[in-house]
Amino acid sequence: MIRFLHTADWQIGTQFGQFEPDEAAHLAEARFETVRRIAEEATARKVDAVLVAGDVFDQQTVSDTVIRRLFGALQAFSGVWIMLPGNHDAALVESVWTRAQRLNCIAPNVRVVLEPGVVLLDASRCAVLSAPLTQRITYDDTTAFFDAAETPPGYCRVGLAHGSVSGILQEGIDSSNPIAPTRAASARLDYLALGDWHGRYRVDERTWYAGTHEQDRFRANDPGFMLDVTLTEPGALPVVEAVRVGKYQWQRWEEVISVPTDVDALKARLAVLGAADVLRLVVSGTAALAEAEALHVAVEEARARVRALRAELGGLQVLPTAGDLAELGAQSGYLAKVVARLRGLQEDPQADPQQLKRAAEALLLLARLQRELPREARSA
Structure with missing residues (x-):
């Protein structure tokens, strides 16, 4: 059994230029505050891990202070964090992630996945099949390798990706990075944790967008949540609870x-x-x-x-x-x-x-x- 939190699209460093400077400052600060709230909730709920499905940062050029503050906000949860680069913070040769590594501010319990692969959580008998974006826009499905990826017997299979499920989210999508709508079934996933759509959205019983943790647009698409997910055993349907964490x-x-x-x-x-x-x-x-x-x-x-x-x-x-x-x-x-x-x-x-x-x-x-x-x- 594994219990984890699924969150995404933190967009740390967003500027909010449409507002007055004092208003924008409060809105930007709320994104850090809500990350801290997620960390506190993770500890209170005694989850095994927190999965962040891309776009942790809004852009590659955020300041060193912003990077340090973000990783400092994770400290309230000492369990495993798995962080995935998205289209705004893609795992380029030189990126916000390589800067964070040089700043030495990534704690040992935080796993930043810069290459496609499988992250094993042996204590929870779970394999996280991770598809980071290595460039801002791709036209191939980065989750295609999930189908053939091998995982240990008896482990739950959880996918972690950032992009648009084809044919589902066409209007106003944040990027063109496609994901097959049948990926959870074809890859035998117990759960597919997605980022990119800024609202909570159930694609099917095993595929979910968590949405942004702190609303950032005038769009009524159910933002401001994280998902509390429990997998009792491989093959069992996930139990998903939406938890409101947004401040505004x-x-x-x-x-x-x-x-x-x-x-x-x-x-x-x-x-x-x-x-x-x-x-x-x-x-x-x-x-x-x-x-x-x-x-x-x-x-x-x-x-x-x-x-x-x-x-x-x-x-x-x-x-x-x-x-x-x-x-x-x-x-x-x-x-x-x-x-x-x-x-x-x-x-x-x-x-x-x-x-x-x-x-x-x-x-x-x-x-x-x-x-x-x-x-x-x-x-x-």
Whole structure:
């Protein structure tokens, strides 16, 4: 019997350039924190090994400090780690792995597999058939040798690879490295541990993607897990438990505003977000000036609570009502002409998105400036 954790796609060193620097720093740090959580869970669950199915690092050029920190994060588990190079950290002649070796930061219990072969875990009577990527993109199935690979009698056969199962994950795959969908059966594997797809995914009863341990994209494909796998004996079906370990949950909301209650509903949803949330918000539709202002305030208040927020509000047309205009003193005169011009830009069917965005922003800025004036000083 063997019990192990299956994880993958840590992408240590990811930069998160789409966010503000302070937000990006927290997101990058979370990837280390969750590795430490995996190590702690491995110890608490008394597993025999942790299998990391590729893309431990996001790129070959991460700093020496990042390399040292990653291997330091493994210390909470003194059992066996088996780490596989993927397409982002392929086992090139000179790679992040050879740098780690020169830094002498790889502990004796960590086995980095730089060449295809079989790693024997004799204490657990398990053979790990390992297919590291030795270049970023391959067009041959690196797991093909599994079929003929010999392992000791009575040992469980576990495959470890990084790539795309052909015909299963075509949309948005991270690399083109193909893996036959029948590999577990043809190679007589008890379990095939895969990396590359950033969400937890069951290909068949013996073939699984663990997904990234810490979500890194606005895609609802079940990220943020590790898999706790038990093999009772060779030939038995694996018992797989998905364990959530991720710190942050990324969400993408696309909201269309048509009536004031849509704004109220969105404000209520924003109000319950907290420090564990990363949000991308895309808003379109139309709103009166007062509702648009209230929504902008709600977004900025949410920004102060969540871990990271990207808000795209340029698709929201701001259409001041008669009440809005009266409140701002913009019913006549020069200010009324400015507001009419901005509204005209928003209603122009030939306007480009940037023009619409600038018009909405200008209306909101104008409203804020007017509200800061004493009522008697507002334009009339």
